[in-house]
Amino acid sequence: MSSQPETTEASGPVVISIDAMGGDRGPAAVIAGIAQSAKKNSEIRFILHGDAAELKRLAAKRLYARHLDGRCEYRDAAEVVSMDDKPSQVMRRGQNTSMWSALESVRNREATVAVSCGNTGALMALSMVRLRKIPGVNRPAIAVLWPSRNTQGFNIMLDVGADVRADAEDLLQYAMMGVSYARNGLALSRPRVGLLNVGTEEHKGRAELRSAHELIEGAAESAHYEFVGFVEGGDIPGDRCDVIVTDGFTGNVALKTGEGTASLIGQRLKEAFAYSPLSRFASLLAFTSLRRLQKRIDPRRVNGGVFLGLNGTVVKSHGSADATGVSAAVKLAFHLAQQGFSDKLAARVASAAEQAQDAIGAQDQEEDAPKEGTHS
Amino acid sequence: MSSQPETTEASGPVVISIDAMGGDRGPAAVIAGIAQSAKKNSEIRFILHGDAAELKRLAAKRLYARHLDGRCEYRDAAEVVSMDDKPSQVMRRGQNTSMWSALESVRNREATVAVSCGNTGALMALSMVRLRKIPGVNRPAIAVLWPSRNTQGFNIMLDVGADVRADAEDLLQYAMMGVSYARNGLALSRPRVGLLNVGTEEHKGRAELRSAHELIEGAAESAHYEFVGFVEGGDIPGDRCDVIVTDGFTGNVALKTGEGTASLIGQRLKEAFAYSPLSRFASLLAFTSLRRLQKRIDPRRVNGGVFLGLNGTVVKSHGSADATGVSAAVKLAFHLAQQGFSDKLAARVASAAEQAQDAIGAQDQEEDAPKEGTHS
Numbered sequence: 001m002s003s004q005p006e007t008t009e010a011s012g013p014v015v016i017s018i019d020a021m022g023g024d025r026g027p028a029a030v031i032a033g034i035a036q037s038a039k040k041n042s043e044i045r046f047i048l049h050g051d052a053a054e055l056k057r058l059a060a061k062r063l064y065a066r067h068l069d070g071r072c073e074y075r076d077a078a079e080v081v082s083m084d085d086k087p088s089q090v091m092r093r094g095q096n097t098s099m100w101s102a103l104e105s106v107r108n109r110e111a112t113v114a115v116s117c118g119n120t121g122a123l124m125a126l127s128m129v130r131l132r133k134i135p136g137v138n139r140p141a142i143a144v145l146w147p148s149r150n151t152q153g154f155n156i157m158l159d160v161g162a163d164v165r166a167d168a169e170d171l172l173q174y175a176m177m178g179v180s181y182a183r184n185g186l187a188l189s190r191p192r193v194g195l196l197n198v199g200t201e202e203h204k205g206r207a208e209l210r211s212a213h214e215l216i217e218g219a220a221e222s223a224h225y226e227f228v229g230f231v232e233g234g235d236i237p238g239d240r241c242d243v244i245v246t247d248g249f250t251g252n253v254a255l256k257t258g259e260g261t262a263s264l265i266g267q268r269l270k271e272a273f274a275y276s277p278l279s280r281f282a283s284l285l286a287f288t289s290l291r292r293l294q295k296r297i298d299p300r301r302v303n304g305g306v307f308l309g310l311n312g313t314v315v316k317s318h319g320s321a322d323a324t325g326v327s328a329a330v331k332l333a334f335h336l337a338q339q340g341f342s343d344k345l346a347a348r349v350a351s352a353a354e355q356a357q358d359a360i361g362a363q364d365q366e367e368d369a370p371k372e373g374t375h376s
Numbered sequence: 377m378s379s380q381p382e383t384t385e386a387s388g389p390v391v392i393s394i395d396a397m398g399g400d401r402g403p404a405a406v407i408a409g410i411a412q413s414a415k416k417n418s419e420i421r422f423i424l425h426g427d428a429a430e431l432k433r434l435a436a437k438r439l440y441a442r443h444l445d446g447r448c449e450y451r452d453a454a455e456v457v458s459m460d461d462k463p464s465q466v467m468r469r470g471q472n473t474s475m476w477s478a479l480e481s482v483r484n485r486e487a488t489v490a491v492s493c494g495n496t497g498a499l500m501a502l503s504m505v506r507l508r509k510i511p512g513v514n515r516p517a518i519a520v521l522w523p524s525r526n527t528q529g530f531n532i533m534l535d536v537g538a539d540v541r542a543d544a545e546d547l548l549q550y551a552m553m554g555v556s557y558a559r560n561g562l563a564l565s566r567p568r569v570g571l572l573n574v575g576t577e578e579h580k581g582r583a584e585l586r587s588a589h590e591l592i593e594g595a596a597e598s599a600h601y602e603f604v605g606f607v608e609g610g611d612i613p614g615d616r617c618d619v620i621v622t623d624g625f626t627g628n629v630a631l632k633t634g635e636g637t638a639s640l641i642g643q644r645l646k647e648a649f650a651y652s653p654l655s656r657f658a659s660l661l662a663f664t665s666l667r668r669l670q671k672r673i674d675p676r677r678v679n680g681g682v683f684l685g686l687n688g689t690v691v692k693s694h695g696s697a698d699a700t701g702v703s704a705a706v707k708l709a710f711h712l713a714q715q716g717f718s719d720k721l722a723a724r725v726a727s728a729a730e731q732a733q734d735a736i737g738a739q740d741q742e743e744d745a746p747k748e749g750t751h752s
Contacts, residue, residue, distance in 0.1 A: 234636035235636070237640040249581070252609065253572060257613075261637045
């Protein structure tokens with residue numbers, strides 16, 4: 001973590017706000033996870049929200065203490081948001097929950113990034129009302145890292161479920177936010193953006209997608225990304241682009257279809273190797289190969305949907321995340337905080353509306369076109 | 377194939393109309409594929425459309441002749457629809473193509489099912505104008521078989537791309553058509569239907585999905601299917617339902633995301649086993665296990681999207697299908713033809729509009745409800 005790009009704004013210790021309750025495995029998995037991160041990374045500090053007595057007890061375990069000692073602050077919060085709680089209820093009566101408290105530390109600038117394993121709907125609703133949207137953002141989005149054939153190993157897809165609707169202007173904002181995430185999260189200087197559709201021909205798909213195509217293409221030059229045009233579902237794990245832009249309904253279905261397909265194949269693979277004595281013997285010899293495969297497709301290692309478009313960044317870890325999963329989410333949060341991601345995203349999005357206008361004006365395109373050929 | 381359910385209407389030889397041109401691998405792959413099918417199935421006959429001289433030459437090869445001899449009719453068609461041809465052009469000037477000719481055999485009742493490896497958009501457009509929609513169907517749909525955790529090994533999803541739009545009434549029709557396909561294609565007497573959404577709570581998702589939920593739930597009793605309510609992307613390869621209903625935009629993205637994810641994992645698996653001498657040795661021992669896995673997830677063995685809602689059934693095989701793929705598509709076509717699927721589907725859909733009305737009237741539900749408890 002010592003070699004930082006020149007664009008980095010933050011320096012020295014980075015403070016992450018952690019909702020330590022609300023995950024399926026409880027605070028033990030969270031403390032174990034942040035201890036893993038603390039062990040690997042001397043620059044990281046934590047503000048832990050939840051049952052302070054219980055959290056201090058867990059953090060004091062010999063296994064963790066030597067990594068966490070003196071690097072955690074505690075904020076006592078009596079209540080926990082459950083997976084069944086309705087977002088509306090949490091917004092009205094959630095003041096004493098660890099989730100609310102964790103967002104409060106970002107709101108008052110004690111930390112720039114919060115991490116939670118809790119109820120996604122409630123976390124997004126609370127984030128909207130407590131952190132508020134960045135000026136210029138109509139709909140915040142949830143972005144995920146998706147294993148891909150690209151050299152960086154992952155693509156970014158958004159929105160995967162913050163909002164079931166998205167018009168052309170929203171999709172342009174998603175492109176802007178996805179590009180900013182690709183720069184700061186994947187260190188891509190000139191990300192390639194694709195707009196998800198059912199075909200790659202420009203006449204195809206829904207009307208709002210054709211106007212979004214025009215807006216995103218028009219803003220590419222001045223916002224320094226490459227627009228590859230329409231992409232299809234097969235390109236989400238592919239190498240045609242780095243950022244896949246879509247509405248939260250389509251993105252959520254695609255995300256869960258991909259996860260379900262991967263898990264079905266994983267089960268079939270186990271069954272295939274358990275079939276006969278010979279295949280079981282083979283699986284022993286193949287153990288390291290299979291482990292290598294698992295490591296490359298292990299969802300725990302890319303754990304964390306990022307809420308974009310708010311004053312501050314929120315990383316949503318899987319509710320079922322174990323120590324490894326929590327540690328992965330914390331690593332992502334640290335990296336984004338260190339990059340000063342929240343401020344850079346806000347700066348980029350502030351110009352999005354203007355870009356939208358420029359995009360339509362043919363004059364600007366004529367001026368920009370000769371500089372670089374990004375139009376594919 | 378000899379043991380036929382009592383519902384079967386067709387008997388004796390079954391005639392399949394084959395567009396023998398237009399696939400990426402040309403007529404050789406098609407002839408090899410139908411020869412495989414003819415070898416396994418003595419009841420099947422073919423009408424082959426395309427370059428008659430070339431087709432006769434291929435069918436006369438010693439390897440195929442003993443299976444195909446006397447079981448093929450030929451219809452000479454000078455032109456071929458290419459993958460780049462625009463549907464609109466083909467509709468206007470496609471009269472001399474093998475695709476048009478193959479549909480003509482269904483139109484004039486020489487065959488009840490046509491199979492083509494050609495351009496999907498052109499095939500759907502031609503099917504619409506030449507075969508026409510069944511009375512009561514607003515939008516035809518493309519249905520696919522999807523590998524799943526269910527005992528039958530597959531789920532049915534529709535629409536996967538016939539139309540990017542679908543309102544609540546369309547989604548009810550998709551449910552009706554999917555149920556009919558599940559009965560005749562997967563031999564499920566009481567299929568479980570799920571409506572694809574981003575959450576399983578009834579208040580979630582887009583407005584048209586909530587009214588579709590009401591329509592499909594209301595028609596379940598009288599149409600003899602079970603409605604499990606909203607399902608998510610992860611349920612497409614799952615075991616919560618047998619038929620997944622969605623619009624053609626979402627379905628197409630889900631289909632291609634699933635295919636892309638499976639192919640990425642397959643590549644990673646190869647890389648894992650090619651990594652070191654030991655892993656390569658292990659892969660030799662694991663060969664049969666891996667073959668077993670490949671057989672279970674081999675897309676060629678579930679080859680064929682089915683066009684539903686037309687006067688006659690059209691099976692769209694992958695453009696890149698080899699002999700095994702073509703044979704799989706022909707097997708599916710034979711099975712559906714033998715079941716008298718086209719007529720059964722038409723009968724079922726004729727009542728769909730009526731079902732929609734019944735569904736909304738609370739009275740009918742009160743009458744139906746006591747009979748059986750299908751509402752989950």
